[in-house]
Amino acid sequence: PAPIVLDSDPGIDDAVALQYLLGTGLWDLRAYTTVGGNVPAAQTFRNGRALARAFGIDRDVPVHRGAGRPLTRLPYAAAGEFHGPAGLGAEELSDSTAPEQTESSAQAMLRLSREHEGELTVCATGPLTNVALALSEDPGFARRVKRLVFMGGAAEVPGNITPVAEFNAWADPDAADLVVSSGIPYTMVGLDATHGWRFHAEDLRTLEEAGQGMALTSRLMSWYLNAYDPASGCPLHDPLAVGVCADESFVTAADGTVVVETASELTRGKTVFIPYDADYPRPYYSESPLVSARTEHRGRIALGTGPRDFAKD
Numbered sequence: 650p651a652p653i654v655l656d657s658d659p660g661i662d663d664a665v666a667l668q669y670l671l672g673t674g675l676w677d678l679r680a681y682t683t684v685g686g687n688v689p690a691a692q693t694f695r696n697g698r699a700l701a702r703a704f705g706i707d708r709d710v711p712v713h714r715g716a717g718r719p720l721t722r723l724p725y726a727a728a729g730e731f732h733g734p735a736g737l738g739a740e741e742l743s744d745s746t747a748p749e750q751t752e753s754s755a756q757a758m759l760r761l762s763r764e765h766e767g768e769l770t771v772c773a774t775g776p777l778t779n780v781a782l783a784l785s786e787d788p789g790f791a792r793r794v795k796r797l798v799f800m801g802g803a804a805e806v807p808g809n810i811t812p813v814a815e816f817n818a819w820a821d822p823d824a825a826d827l828v829v830s831s832g833i834p835y836t837m838v839g840l841d842a843t844h845g846w847r848f849h850a851e852d853l854r855t856l857e858e859a860g861q862g863m864a865l866t867s868r869l870m871s872w873y874l875n876a877y878d879p880a881s882g883c884p885l886h887d888p889l890a891v892g893v894c895a896d897e898s899f900v901t902a903a904d905g906t907v908v909v910e911t912a913s914e915l916t917r918g919k920t921v922f923i924p925y926d927a928d929y930p931r932p933y934y935s936e937s938p939l940v941s942a943r944t945e946h947r948g949r950i951a952l953g954t955g956p957r958d959f960a961k962d
C-alpha cells in the first residue's frame with residue numbers, strides 16, 4: 650500500500666471518505682489530519698478521533714489537530730445544515746482513549762513528506778488551510794509530495810455556498826489560492842464532478858443490508874440524504890476525491906490552471922479555471938501578468954463524471 654495522508658473536516662461525507670479509503674486496501678494511511686471547516690477545529694479533531702475509534706484504527710493511525718481558522722479571515726462558518734450541529738448528523742460517538750497527538754496537522758504533513766519523499770499522496774477534503782500552512786513553512790513540501798487531490802471548487806458549474814463558490818474553496822480562499830499557485834502537483838475534484846456521483850435512497854438499502862460494519866455509515870448517509878434531497882440524492886463529494894487518488898477515471902479531467910478569487914467579497918472563493926489549450930486563453934487574457942504568471946502552474950481539473958462508475962465502486 651502507498652503512503653497517504655487524509656486531511657479532513659469531518660463532516661459526514663468526510664467520515665464516509667475515511668471509511669472508503671480504509672476499505673480500498675490500497676493505502677497506508679500515515680495520518681488523519683483534521684482541520685476546521687464544517688464545524689470548528691476542536692470538534693473536527695474530536696470527530697476525527699472518534700471516527701478512528703469507530704473504524705478500529707485509533708491505535709494505529711495518528712489523528713492530528715489542525716488549523717482553527719482560515720489564514721486571514723474570521724473563523725470558519727459552520728455547515729451544520731448538511732452535517733448536523735456537531736458535524737456527524739445525530740451521532741454521539743464515544744471519544745477515543747488513544748493518546749492525543751501534540752503535533753499539528755501541518756507539522757505531521759511536513760514530516761511525512763520528508764519521510765516519504767516523492768511517494769506521499771495527500772487527499773484533502775476540507776478547507777486547504779493545513780496544506781497552505783505546510784507550504785508556507787516549507788515551500789519544498791510542494792515538490793516532495795507525489796500528488797495532492799483535493800475536494801473543492803467549481804470550475805464550470807455554480808457554487809454551493811454562494812452562487813459562484815464551493816464551500817471548501819470559499820471557507821479559506823487564501824489557502825486554496827496559495828496551494829494551487831505553489832507548484833504542488835494537484836488534482837481538483839470540485840462540484841463539476843461530485844454533483845454527478847450521487848447517492849440515492851436505494852443505495853441506503855444496500856448499506857443497511859451490508860451489516861454491522863456499515864451501520865454507522867448507513868446512519869450518516871441517511872442523515873445526509875435527508876439534509877440534501879431524498880428524491881434527487883446527495884453528492885458523494887469527499888469519497889470521490891479519495892477515489893480519484895487511486896483512479897482518475899472516476900472523473901473526466903483536463904489540464905489547466907486554477908486561480909481562486911481572494912479579493913472580492915461577492916465572488917470570494919470562486920475557482921477560475923483556465924484550460925490549457927492552444928487556442929485558450931485568448932491572447933488579450935493570457936497577456937495579463939496575473940494570468941501568465943499563474944499558468945506556469947498547471948494542475949488536473951475534474952470537469953465531470955468519468956467512464957468508471959464511482960457509485961458502484
Ligand code: BDR
Pocket residue numbers: 660661662663687728731774775800809815816817886887
Ligand atoms: C464540501 O463541503 C463540505 O461540507 C463537504 O464535506 C465537502 O467537503 C462540499 O462542498
Ligand code: CA
Pocket residue numbers: 657658659660662663687774775887
Ligand atoms: Ca469535507
